[in-house]
Amino acid sequence: MEEKSSIFIATHGVMTVEVGVISGELELRTTCDDEGALTLAITYVGAEEWYTLPGEHYRLHDPRDHEVVHRMLVTVLERP
Structure with a gap:
């Protein structure tokens, strides 16, 4: 299992369950995990x-x- 972590500023907020x-x-x-x-x-x-996060x-x-999906999520969640 691979784990990735990133810190960012969410000015408009992120919805949580x-x-x-x-x-x-x-x-x-x-x-x-190895199965995706x-x-x-x-x-x-x-x-x-x-x-x-919802879903x-x-x-x-x-x-x-x-890696690509993680970076994409951070970019989307961080945008103003």
Whole structure:
């Protein structure tokens, strides 16, 4: 299982399942297993509690795309 993590600023906020919209300095963590199953989690930088992004059963056709998908998500979540 591969894990990637990035810190970014969300000025317009990011929707989570558990607490609704969060904004500010956030950390996105994505994990991808050998079968391409992708999980997405987000937290405030320095916080212990992680939140789930909406949606279920994310799967990559090719697990080698994990890096590209992670960077794309950060870019989309960070844009104003």
